[in-house]
Each structure stands twice: as C-alpha cells, then as structure tokens.
Amino acid sequence: MKIAIGIDIGGTNTKTVLASEDGEALLSHTDPTPAVTEKGSDRIEDRLVANLNAILDTPAAKKVVESASEIAGIGIGIAGLIDRKNGRIIQSPNISAVNNVPLRGIFEKEFSLPVVLENDANAYAFGEKWIGAGKEFDNFIVLTLGTGLGGGLIYKGALYEGPVEVGHMTIVPSGRYCTCGSYGCLESYASGRAIVDRAVSSLEKGTDSMLAKCCEGNFYKITPEVVYETALEGDNLSREVFREVGQFLGIGIANLINILGLEAVIIGGGLIGGWDMFIDGLSREAHKRAFKLLSTDVKILKSTLTRDGGSIGAAGLLFHSIAGRSDETPS
Ligand SMILES: [Zn+2]
Structure with missing residues (x-):
C-alpha cells in the first residue's frame, strides 16, 4: 500500500494527513500555521518543513509509514495564486509570508519526494471528485465557505487549473x-469574516440582539460559530446575517451556473455546519436568477468530505500526478 502526505496550509491552521490510495486519512494532524510576517532567519518555509519533520517523527506516523510500501510524495494546498510551472506561490492574501516562495522545490529537496503544489480550494475540489459528493459528476464547482470563500472547478472530469477566485467576483x-x-x-458578504463583520457592525449601531450579551460584551470575541448558535436560539439579527449569506451565495451561484453550465454545486468548508440556516435562501435565489434551462437540474449539495478534505484532496492530487507521470514513461 502506497501512502501520500497531504498538507493544507490555511490562514489559521495547517492540516497534515497521511492518506491511502483510497483517500483514507490514516493519520491526521492540525497545527497553527506559522505566523511569520517578515522574511529573514525565521522563514515560513523552514518552519513548514520543520513541522512536517516533527510529525513524521511521531510514533503514530512512524507506524503508518512502516506499514506502507512507500511514500509516493507530498501534495500541498495553499490559499493563493499558484505558478504551477515553477511550483511557487505568486500571492497569498492571508499568508503573505509565502508570496514568491518556491515551496515545491524546497519540499522536493528536503524530503527527496515528488511534490505537487496547488491552490487549497482546487485541492478540495479534486478531493470531492476523487472520493466525495462530486464522484458522479464531470462538471461541478466547489465553494469552500470558511474564513474566506474559495472555489475550485472540475471541468470535463478533470481539475481546471485556473485561479477560480469565485470569492472575488463583484456582487x-x-x-x-x-x-x-x-x-x-462575494467573500465580503458570504464567509466567516463577513458573518462576524456584519453582526458586529449591526451591534455597534445598537441593534438589539442576544449577541450583545455574549462574549462579555466584547464584540471582537464574536465568531461565526457564536452567531450560528444564537441563530439557532432564534436571535433575529443572527438569523438575518445567515439569511444574507444565503442570498449572496445564491446570486454568485446563479452567475456561475449561467457561465459554466454546471451539473452540481458542492459547498464545503468550516462553516458548513450552518447549512440549515442558509441553504433554503441560497437555493431559491440561485434558481430564481439563473437561466431556467441551465439551473433546473443543477444539484446544490453539501460536501461529504471530512474536516481533512483539503489535505486529503492534496494527497489525491499527488497520486494523480504520479499516475500521469508513469503514463508518459515509454514502456
Ligand atoms: Zn476581493
């Protein structure tokens, strides 16, 4: 059994998995993403390498590696624009320390393994096609609703290697x-950050809400999860915040359906727990605005990937890239 290392470097946390060829996470690890704001002796790439070395050094990881026939390589997903030719991050809005860092070459050299580098939402979308809710579709988009809003596109059965920055379409x-x-x-209206900003801005204007009483009156301690909990308890402001998220996501999705002619839209990410609070409004808005002919049969689905979806998708991309390389070798 071959295994691959999948790493999902997010703005807050870095998730690492050791994944089987079937997409099973045999080991999963979450660490804070190194907070490095200035380049110098304390480089983010060195800390990411040290982090992976530390994980591989744990008894649990050693056990998984010993039971495998080989480590096929490392797949890395990270938020930002990727230069695939040179294995470099061009620009990452939330992790600016990695801008221009040739992460693929650094990991290849350090671990003597093949490495693929991809945008995090693209890696997640690949995971949906590989083992998730997108298995049976050839044309679908994945939206990752987390701190920000990412997007990945599967087109004609394969990952579309473009930016797919759906969060930055003007709404x-x-x-x-x-x-x-x-x-x-769109990200400023439909994301974890948007939920908090919208709630805090209303509270500061004096809107009556259960949220005013939580977090010891410190509005800056409010998280999307807190807004969701108060929405469940019937708080009007919190419900309105989620209703708006659904409405704006629906508008964005209608645009995507009209442009791309999709079979499905799959929504994943850390805020998917709030699904019940926004899905009805989202679905109504999307179907109301998109061309009927294009939208009638589109399935809007909740991701079936676990919280390790991004890192597992990155591991899947590595397996896929290895298979592609061996296909090219003349026999
Ligand atoms: Zn933007």
Missing part, C-alpha cells in the same frame, strides 16, 4: 472593502 458595486483590495466582492 455589490461600491460595496464592503475586501482583503484583495477591491470592493463588494
């Missing part, structure tokens, strides 16, 4: 400021 002219530098991006 509201002169709308809220976005971390990308523009205004009115």
